[in-house]
Amino acid sequence: MKTNFEHERNNDPGSTSNDDNFTDRVRSNQHKLTSELRHQYDFIVCGSGSSGSVVARRLAENPDVSVLLLEAGGTDDVPSVVTANQWFMNLGSDRDWSFQGQPNPHVNDRSIPFSMGKVLGGGSSINVMVWARGHQHDWDLFAAEVNDPAWGYESVLNLYRRLEDWYGAPDPMYRGTGGPVFVQPAPDPNPIAPATIAGARSVGIPTFENPNGRMMEAVKGAAISDVRVRNGKRESIFRSYVFPYLDRPNLTVLTHALVTRLTFQGKRATGVEISYRGTLYRIGAAVEVVLSLGAIHTPKVLMQSGIGDEAELQRLGIPVVQHLPGVGQNFQDHVAFDCVWEYKTALQPRNNLSEAIFFSTSQSGLDSPDLFVCQAEVPKSSAENAVWFGLPDAGWTLFGAIAHPKSRGRLRLTGANPSDPIVIDANTLSDPDDLKTAIACIELCREVGNSAPLRPFVKREVMPGNLKGAELERFIRDAATSFWHETCTAKMGQDAMSVVDSDLRVYGIDNLRIADGSILPRVTTGNTMAPCVIVGERAAEILHLEHQLQTTVKTDSSVQ
Missing domain, CATH: 3.50.50.60 (FAD/NAD(P)-binding domain)
Structure with a gap:
């Protein structure tokens, strides 16, 4: 039977990853240490x-x-x-x-799920x-x-x-x-990833050699994502x-x-x-x-x-x-929205299924980005919008987020016992400025997603389409979800x-x-x-x- 620690060790410089005895030593050592807790x-x-x-x-x-x-x-x-x-x-x-x-009136009384690693x-x-x-x-x-x-x-x-x-x-x-x-740019990316970077460039977002370094000193930028993936395996x-x-x-x-x-x-x-x-x-x-x-x-x-x-x-x-x-x-999270296109010809996702990222601003005069967008090489959306619009069998998504939401949530205990659940009042989109920024985010995703460099990959835009006013607001409140960045x-x-x-x-x-x-x-x-x-x-x-x-x-x- 494998233990919690029976897994190939990272091949970082100076390690003993080629030592066939390492995993055995780990298993034996941790078994001894945990069975003799101090x-x-x-x-x-x-x-x-x-x-x-x-x-x-x-x-x-x-x-x-x-x-x-x-x-x-x-x-x-x-x-x-x-x-x-x-x-x-x-x-x-x-x-x-x-x-x-908690159910939140600002997201049409929906309860947003918040995943965290256990x-x-x-x-x-x-x-x-x-x-x-x-x-x-x-x-x-x-x-x-x-x-x-x-x-x-x-x-x-x-x-x-x-x-x-x-x-x-x-x-x-x-x-x-x-x-x-270990970090590297997504290797051999799906062709849609560089096309997305080109699409961002076509709407005035400059391209960088990678999304860290110089790009994180700029107001806007686009690049192939840096990923913690090696030979198809996660590097946690x-x-x-x-x-x-x-x-x-x-x-x-x-x-x-x-x-x-x-x-x-x-x-x-x-x-x-x-x-x-x-x-x-x-x-x-x-x-x-x-x-x-x-x-x-x-x-x-x-x-x-x-x-x-x-x-x-x-x-x-x-x-x-x-x-x-x-x-x-002071609970914060990046509130995010899915904009989805159907593939003209389906392409298999690669690496981590998300190989392009770009940052931009919702209005002129800002000195740092207040929007960012990760591309997903699969179609995805909230359950509500999936029912409303439908999801294609093959498609891709621009997962846009408000980088610095003004809405603030809070956590509350429900009882004195540690087994009593915690209440998460995220208050997503409770600040009206966040709705304005969300509209700008959707507009940016649609502008990039419908740009000339991405047209070879598009059969049709699935969501949201050219919605305005109350219809666009309803889409945003139904789309709003967590980027899993609870902080x-x-x-x-x-x-x-x-x-x-x-x-x-x-x-x-x-x-x-x-x-x-x-x-x-x-x-x-x-x-x-x-x-x-x-x-x-x-x-x-x-x-x-x-x-x-x-x-x-x-x-x-x-x-x-």
Whole structure:
């Protein structure tokens, strides 16, 4: 029987991927470590997603530091995770938390589904594998919010160069090689992808050599997508960062372990309570606890543990540890809309089924993009619009999004018990400016989709067609869906609604940090996996400095 860790190791430089004994060592080592769980570890990292995996790996680089990485989900060694073009099969599966938003009058009383990863690797194991760094203005805004240049664009650009293993045209000014994160432009893309870039160029959007680097300093741009796919296989953040260290004695990865609460002595976090194999366990953290559970479960665990709005906690009978009214507030996501065309002659999708991306603006005078569009090489839409318009057997989609929605949602507990579900009031399209931006997004998608470079691929436009006024608004409210970029619910900042400071410490609490997309003050421009890796790298840097951890990076994976 395969274990959670029986899977080919990444072929990154310096690894022992050709060592036939590596997987056996991992299986044996992790079996031993998890069957002999300790009462206390130096660090407990909660969540193995795009931030938590980075934190756990960087801490475990010090052989004298014990690290426990907790994951509520199970193995990532399944075809729908490993095989890049099967990613959509994870949606709604047991590898997806399958959250559901509240019915919302601004989207015609629909309940929008919010997928998040419940598996080793978190979102990086079920997402579309697009690597998008975020815009220069995003990072400079974050630095200004916390008055810390370490979060600014120049600092973050250095991090990106350090962590990347770029397999595209050499670009040392912007791209890095030799790091843990394999990235490449979608190889041998479907012909419709470069045609989409040409279509964007025909409407005034400049073409770039790749969608990161220079393009993330521009107001508009189009490029073949950067993807975390190698030889048709997914490269998750867990596989890139954690897996190569799983034969070491100081890193324990425990799956099917649901974090229910934090434990405290006064205002000091002392560890976690977990539900594991039907039993509640308490495990201590001698140094720190790091929450990397994502923008829905991180605030949920904080509130269940007594950190949140005092009045809300008291109403539910939860003892208050720290009044932080911003916990669960400021919920953001890229609201997205499908525009669909039927193929004239069907083409098979390639790579991750999404190989072209472009960024633009909804109005003149903006200094950074407020719209972005990913092409899907299959037809897709909300259930409501699929019924209304029908979907062709063979087609393609421009999946357009509002990059910086003004609408803000909130999360609420329904009870004091950790098993009580959380309520997601996403408030999608509640700000009237978002509807105006959505109209501009649809107009841009139609302008590109119906442009001359794409006509050879079009039999007909399926949706929305030339709708105006109330009909267009109805289409938008029925189309609105999640881009699966849930963020910002425990934001970094200095105001009364901030939850963490620039060093990711939870205000008023010792030995507790948050490292995931919930700390972003604003959702970044484009897909959020890469920014979450940066959050993990920043958290690790901060922890190393604060606790004076020395890193010993070994050139092989043997236990020494």
